Amino acid sequence: MADTSQSGLLSVRLVTPDRVLLDATAEAVELPSMSGYLEALYGHAPLLAELGAGEVRLHGGTSGDQKFFVAWGFVEVLPERVTILAETALHPNEIDVAETRQELAEGEKLWHEAGDDGEKYDQANAVTRQAEEKIASAEGRST
16 A cells, blocks of 8 residues: 555555455545445544445545445545445446346345335345445446
């Protein structure tokens, strides 16, 4: 990782179980936590949060503005560093929109079949939300 002391830039690392997708610096990082989006800037107080499905957006830094779709995992924010550990992380051009639309249809089917089972509703909502966020990321828009 780059030395960011005295630079005012955050070191940002985005990691999945099978690859390191990003190792860069940024002036700001927007993250989809389970309780809503949060933004980290240089000097941020330490924070550990659970990731939801959505876009990680990097602003400024060595590689300019970038966006990545992430789903489920954790983020650790320290004053000079953000580490994102995601179950799924993709660059928007890696998203297969047709396949994701099928995932969305499957989530909607699960929702209709859930009956009175709260766990099945939660699972259906998670599948649907992830597919909607992935499509929005691929199409360059936010939900």
